Amino acid sequence: MRRIYILLFLLFSISAFSQKDIQFTNTPLSEVLIELEAIYAVKFSYNSTFVEQKQVNLQLEKASLSEILKRLEQELNVVFDKIDERYYILKVKKELTICGYLKDGLDNTSIDGATISNSAQTKGSISDTNGYFSLKNISLSDTLLISFLGYKTLSIPASRFKEEHCETYVLSASSYLLNEVVVQEYLASGILKTQDGSIKINPKNLDILSGLSEPDILQNIQLLPGIESPTETASGLYIRGGSPDQNLILWDGIKMYNSDHFFGMISAFNPYITSDVKVSRSGTKAEYGDRVSGVIDIKTDNTIPSKTEGGFGLNMTHADAYLKIPLSEKVGVLVSGRRSITDIIQTPVFNNLSEQVFQNSSITENQNFFDPEFSESDELFNFHDVTLKLIANLSEKDRLVISNLITKNKLDYTFQDTQFDISSSDKLDIKNFGTNLTWNRNWNDRFSSKAQFYYSDYDFNYLGDNIFSTESVVTAKTNSIKELGASLLTDWKLNEHLTLSNGYQFFSNQVAYLLQYDDFIQNDDQTSPTHALYSQLNFNKPKQWYIDLGLRGSYYSGQNAVFLEPRIYAERILSDNFRLKASGEIKNQAISQIIEFTTQDFGLENQVWALSSEADIPILKSGQFSAGLLYSNNGWNLDIDGYYKSIDGLTSITRGFESAEDNLSEGTSTSTGIDFLLKKKFNNYSTWIGYTYSTTNFLFDDLNQGNSFRGNNDITHSLTWSHAYKWKGFQFSLGWKYRSGIPFSQASGFVDNEDETFIEYEEINAETLPAYHRADFSALYKFQLSKKPNSPVGKFGFSLLNVYGRRNQLSKNFGLFNVTDENNDTTVELGQIDRFSLRTTPNFVFRLEF
Template sequence: MKRFFILFILLFSLGLGAQENTRHKNVPLSTVLTELEALYDVKFSYNAGTIGGRRISLDLRTVSLQGALSRIEKDLNVVFEQVDERYYTLKNLELKTICGYLKDATAGHPVEGATIMNASKGTGTVSDEFGFFRLTNNGPSDTLYISFLGYRTLELPMAKIRERRCDTYTMSSEGYVLNEVVVREYLAEGIVKTQDGSIKINPQNLDILSGLVEPDVLQHVQLLPGVESPSETVSGLYIRGGSPDQNLILWDGIKMYNSDHFFGMISAFNPYITKDIRIYRSGVKPQYGDRVSGVVDIRTTNNVPSRIQGGLGANMTHADAYLEIPVSKDLGLLISGRRSITDIINTPAFNNFSSKVFQNTSITENQQIFQPEFSENREDFYFADVTLKLIAQLSQKDKLTVSNLFTTNKLDYSFSDMDFQIDSSDRLNIRNLGTNTTWSRDWSDKFSSRAQFYYSEYDFDYNGENGFFDDDFSVSKENNIKEIGANLRTDWTLNKTVFFTNGYQFFSNQVRYLLADRGFTESDNQNSPTHAIYSQLNYNKSSAWYVDLGLRANYYTALNSAFVEPRIYAERIFGEHFRLKGSAEIRNQAISQIIEFATLDFGLENQVWALAGEDGLPLLRSDQLSFGFQFSKNGWNVDVDAYYKNIDGFTSFTRGFESTENVFAEGSSATTGVDLLLKKKINKYATWLGYTYSTTDFTFENLNAGEPFKGNNNITHSLTWSHSYKWNNFQFSLGWRYRTGIPYTRALGISGENENASIEYAALNADNLSDYHRMDFSTMYEFNLSKNDSPIIGKLGFSVLNLYDRKNELSRNYALFEVFDDQNNSTVELREISKFSLNLTTNLVFRLSF
């Protein structure tokens, strides 16, 4: 027994020694190869000069033979070739340097800013203004991917590339012919004009824009001529005379009923996971329905990531992070999250945003009326959004994507005055939830289909209590939308010039609202299933004509009516530089926002979504025409559009005329305008001028004696002048905005006394606020933090909004206040209530991407 124990100890010690010998740290490669030969009974044939003094760290206990060989190949740039089951040869991996020039396949001009990526090594570069690029240390089995917004991605296997020769590579327009890009750099790099009349924005390739410290999905839209935001919010977009609730906003095919954070200061969509944004100001395709104004179609990537990549960053209002994860070769995940940091750290940017948002609300009025030393207040506010997307390449012809989005804004405010024993509170919660599943299949080179199923939910909940009036005073508002939908679509390429699209859409809205104010209650709960079929015939004859001819038919169950919407967009091309364009369309909308005055004391979010019905709100119906031309040559871009839009079905409740608060009237609006864009690029400097002349008139039979008057959103003149410049790793942008003041209804005085007092008004919207103007500035510095083959890109940005601190008046209305004298006698006083623009506001951002 003793001998057996000694033998066991001896064998165990030898085993430990053997295991220890297989743990190598910075040893010559020849030593590791000798160990592998002993462990696996193999032989390596190589020239001693090939491996030279190369050294490696490797634990042979934790890897197989193939794992060890793969690790050596990756770390030391060598390659093993298996001769038979036992013998291997070892050779140096010949790394190549590739260079070349990228040119547009049609126009022949250089493609600047294209990304050249070696996915297997994680290295990459960008083409310069001449389309030139150079990338080193590429293995013979690697593949380069060359991509740029608006072009098909090029795949270049290194095995087919000749080293030391800079070839020219041509890039063709991506997708079908209807996606052809007309202007590669419409306003700035990352913004292009497509042949179907839409504007396409890629936030990831976008140059910085004045006033923006980082990309914002809905801020970019406001830079286009014909798009205004009189309230300085991202969601308050008036597109060629239409109101914000008349815009169709889609995120991965999901209808969005709330598109902002922080009450309009920030968009609710993370720009760093957004692949592109398509904006239609007119000439909308028949696949887009149930809105009568603009379309903002936001899409995330549909490609399975080839490697883990992502980013994180923070500015002075929020922080975010995202990841693209390849679960397998055919399965990927996209995850992102953003959250405000305002409940953790107080920044100047947040304070300025708060001052603008909460002005003339109960939150600021309490702080102004009562002395801070005798009162207490609590203000808890945050916003957040989370996205999760699954991308599955089921086969070469089939792809499945599942997109999910959740956004929330929550405010919990309370105030108490210890002297007067007065308490008040405001609690607000806004949530938006959406999920979409899409299956797409390419049945052949000429025929494809797509099936989409989605669910969208919007939930608004407000409760307010105010001890200034009485102990039982409370106001509440609820607004909830639950929408399910399906979209079945087919695309058929008939020949080189004709493309045919057909589809069926179904969506059902369950819309509910409840208003409760001082014993008064109003509620509504409706369901409106809608069926639609649509067809579009696209004719594209290169260098001659481009025509989109569409037809859409809707059946609204709640109205028991069907409506047909013909649409056409056409371009006549004259040579390479000039084209005429025009569009005509009819569109309908069954859901819109109405103004409610129950929560007016709170001062925020006093609108609710409501459905059109046979006994309720009318259906909105729009007729639109546009005509213009475009010229592009030698860095010049001129784009002119004249348009006319008529919308029937307006009500005084949807437009919110304060002077006619208790009067219900139905009417229409008419908008006539001209949009002009003039842009010039000289090397690294670019400047563009956007100008809009527009008039919007309202006509209501029961208002203003039936005579037309200026619409609430009428802005006669609007001008944006922007400059951008690149220098080494820096970008600079400076912009100036000007517009005429919006109309308002002036108060003349008070009629009646005390409880019977009321405000007397002048003619509706007969006066205008002062003109609006401001200057914004931004700069960005980009740097590489990594010294290896996996780049870590850092960005440091700085922006200034309202550079010369202009105090712009955004709105003006009036209210009656009861005031008391020393003898406690009360009188009624008329007060002017104005909202002003954002003060001079600076912001900083720091980001890392990998």
Template sequence: MKYKLAISLLFVTFFGLSQEKATVNYSNTALNTVFADLESKFNIKFSYNSEITNDQFINLDIEDATLLEILFAIEAQVNIRFKKESERYYIVKKIKKRSLTDTQHLQQVYIKEYLTTGISKENDDTSVSLSPERLGILPGLTEPDVLQSIQLLPGVQSPTETASGLFIRGGTPDQNLVLWDGIKMYYSGHFFGTISALNPYITEEVKLYKNGTKARYGNRISGVVDITSDNEIPKKVEGGAGFNMTHADAYLKVPVGEKTAVMVSARRSFTDIIDTKTFRNLSKRVFQETKISEGNKVFEDDEVTTTKDLFYFTDFTVKAIAKPNENNTILISNLFTKNKLDYGFLIEEYGEASRDQLDIKNQGSSIKWNHNYNKAFSQSVSAYYSNFDLEYIGSNSITDEFNDRLDKQNRIDDLGLEFDTNWHVNKATTLGFGYQFASNKVKYALGFQDSEEPESNFNESNLETNNSHVVYADYKFKKSNKWMLNVGLRANHFSVLNELFVEPRFQIETKLFNNLKFKVSGESLHQSVSQVVEFNTQEFGLENQIWVLSDGKGIPVLESMQFTSGFVFNKNGWHIDVEGYYKKIKGLTSFTLGFDNIDDFFSKGRSKVLGMDVLLKKKIQDYRTWLSYSLMDNDFTFSNINNGNAFSGNADITHHFTWSHTYEWENVDVSLGWNIRTGIPYTEAKGLKDTPDGTVIDFEETNAARLPNYHRLDISTTYKFNMSKRDTWKGKIGVSILNVYNQKNILSRKYEKRQSNTDNGQVLREINKTSVGLTPNLVFRVEF
């Protein structure tokens, strides 16, 4: 019965309704003439500024094509974007001109709709582009969460069921480069990663790289998530506001004359004021088996009273846009995100009181100037400042006995400059050059005060600065409709090690047949700042990882090499994308991974990842279905763990399968998705054993056991409506349900020693963290 709803959709896949088609043949035809012809053929109307069509010409020859297919083909040729307002009316907006270090369009095999509307594949670039403004409905989401949306792509997984916990092709979340308007993000989640800390309603584009990254991206060895907020100056005041069952938000875009604009946005949780079913379910998953949920119990039947219970998150942005003329654009962006937790409890029987205070901030600013010297040569100059600040204070006391306190701080100050140029040498050749400077100041401090045993007190701190100088170059060659070659070279000098690291990158694509394309890419990457496990606050159970700089010894520079090859097939609404890859990572340590059963506290190692990503999609009129499958073998090798033999990586998900469906009917959108994957490895415990140093847990081989398979069904639906006669005010309501059949998935398994209730001995306790249960959510939005 659990899978009946999902399986029944197999039959829906092969049926659809008819849709009007037309044949068009444009040869160097003016864009405004094309619009007039399409309005006549499809009985629609375009709304646009006449400046958009100036000096814009279209070459297009398509037989029996739908309106959507034609519009996508036009978008591939000119820098415009269509937004469907109703069945008859479309708004046309101009988008920013792209450069070599960003994205170039490859018209003949351009895949505009990759999964659903708003998710596209740039085929002269390895990235996938996501536009929240145009994003179609996705399973379990009523709002376009920036980071959760890309988890439907093969090769992107979140074993922890979080938005920010992105594991891309065997990499860990700290190995991903996350940028917002050029500002580096060191903490991109709210509510301990449950939702993205980046507001989707002022986001213009999200670009995801799983491989083949441009040379301008660096100092991370896994994926790249490059987020750009809206860069257009609106003709009139635009805005919106809404809420769901965890938070509320609002945004406003205000033109200041014809050449400047200001954009502001804000979000805040209201869960410290209103308790909702959605928040309770999410809290149960986040806080389970932590000090907050357990209340620091010694025995299972201890009675705990909550004395302090405060949690909230917030974020806001301010952006200024200035376009004094068509050749110059100035952008100033500011971002602030915050998560605050203050929790206290009391066990009256023992007079034990405890309090935990956690404050996490990520803020930053950037300024960018884009200048076009002519149609062939352009430049951009930018600067950014990013600050990450984590502060934790934990106290524990028993009246007239002891009063302990633990303090932790982790702070990053990141300042950077970039100069980038782009030169179209001729029709086939493009060159890009750039220079980057970044200064990373990373601080870590830990202090402990023991009132009973002052000799146990300690204060540890570390402050390191790494200044990096980078030069990079990109070369692109495209010959007719057959070949495309991207070659990049990046050279990094890290002052903390006084070493130079060279990173070659390449990408080749060739059109074998009209509907079949072959692709191959390779890259070398290095990373000097990463997260390690910090065991002193392990009892707290949350945020026990800290950012540190590589020192070449205890924390080596991470190195990665990846090679990818595959095929893309497109025909008659079918899209098949297959990629195989091999990835090798050096510089891993037991500090970064946190194994349970190691005798030696510190160990260095490496990993090898061999995998394949497959995407199969079919579109029938307004119905879409896609199957996403990832096969991965991720092995770790450490010299003094598992006798030096390879073992499964901590997040080695051998098989990961998603099956998603969306259907659009007038103003109603419905989406359903089923997610099933192999359980992650864990180290099983045999029991307890006595040693000269006391009782310890006796473990089996490292990561030799696996958790049960994971599976979950999500559903969502939204309804859009007009709130005014002139369509100036619009509304949306939506409902989503996570884990429809309430499957109890185990996300992780660990063990601990616990005091026995019957004697003075100890017993072994199995700790299972489970997935979110059946969780409904509701959204309501208004925009104008």
């Protein structure tokens, strides 16, 4: 027992001796070190010149030697390097300025918004759009932590960084992200294949694609198998047999009823502020409703920048600029604008696009019919879009986002012939305004919610007069949609594998249109509130199963109708490289476009939005089933997907068939097909082939003797072969597109008598146009304006559409024309109206981003 008391006494004595009250006031460091050597029986080695320059002010109670040395390191910017229990070396603490670039480990894209923090300090930095970051006053003994949502946190000792040299650091996706993304580079960098069957496009990280000198959201989508634009427009997208008005297009949660500029040639959405575009061809989630075909969900940037960022650019049709401005650490603003330059300068690109757009319209006919010596015209055309977005992180759990979008297209055309003293005019305005407020809250690690309120306002106005009328005949067309919507969505993670999503959606459409020509007037004005409830269960067991099982119920109060829409998407993971997939879905749609013929002499925009009604426009109903496989390994990607889609509730006024039968008829469409994609990447070179075989058939009881016939845009074969190559700061892309010709109805003659005049047709859509094919080329050079880190980045781009100049025939129609002979006798003749593709069209772009 005595020995134990002695041992405890010795331990207490050592402890009491090792902890001492310390007080130094303006004491030279050399004297402090001598005193510490005496108290703690240690020895310090140091440079005497350096030590003489340092003064110590330190007060500590019952401090150990390690606590004292740590405080001295912090106060004097020095380092005590411990050799053993007795000897220490005192060194000057070197401070570094470090920098670097962050890349995604799978697709090598830049990571924007990652947090870089010093574990020894409270300050940090955030990577910019190029993945660049920098930190000052870093000690060699510090450790840097790099973190970003969905990626594994990277811990790097400061000693690994090289001063004045910015290395690239790679972040690996966390297991959650790896489960979500199946193929990181589906067609090119910036195009991802996700596990729920959709395709995600990130325009910011997108490689250059053939025919495009810069990203165009709706043009990029057309490269996916199963998506066609027979009219060569950006907005005329037919997804697996569905027409463009059957696609749901969302911009930050706002339904879009006009998605283009320049009569469809350019997307109305600025790609430089877009974070990602989600495209679903089938197997859509239950939260998406009121459309029976594909889904295009566009989301703009939601990050709050650490400093002001921006960019501007100019091509041969328009100019654009954007700014991302941090108002504080928790609030940021995003603003952008694009405007056409066509009313300032008419470039070769504008002339080619105008020729393609205005062919067979009153504008072109006037120029061809009248003598240019005695006629003159004035054409004012422009378009613009503006976005304004506020992002506020209200707390660690709450985020508020307010998004606004305005798009406008304007045409003011006048024509006058002095020889015959006649004139005409065409005035067209298309406006779309949308605003959305979204509140996201993460209640805890397992439960989150999203509340949205949005308003969308679409206005279409056309006013024109007929140059050939003896009296003033005014043609007018208006179409407006005012939509107010709200929704509440929740996600509840039940366990490691199960997530339950529930939601309520409300939207009210007020849809009106007016068609007026001479004594003919047709108008409609309806309001139809819609309520929808949905529930979706997601089962995700990594490397085995991924299943989305959903049910959506919608009540269309305008038609007093209730519809249930079951949805399922399933994927069986057989190995790391091989997967099987299948989907099924039922959808309904209460608003669609109808064909109107009163403004055909203008030749543009002859469709109007209308609500379903019991009288003549039924609610559209569709069912789609698909199954396929996916293989990915060693740079090879193979994706095969077969599908079947049927749509009920089509009418002859919504599809606009060329037929002598003018009675209203209701029918169905059936589309079957297989989409095939094969891609291989070899280092800096990649090539891919996309092929679709499909058929679309219509069946109307009152048309074509009750026999089925080919759909208006039935394309049996479609093939795309693309190549991409990167070399230093250059990117090159070459692509070739081939597709079967679309069908048309051949005219056999016409009837002209006192009672009526009409064209007689043979079997509907029994003839086929010649095959379509063209080659496109693009090149891009990216460079930094200086060697300084974070310097502005410049881009030069060039594209060439239709390299070998083939004039593809896009459509063939027929019309009746008054022909005056040399005796001034007027007769009616049957004429052919052909529409051709775009000529060889070069484009240039210059951009600067900072």
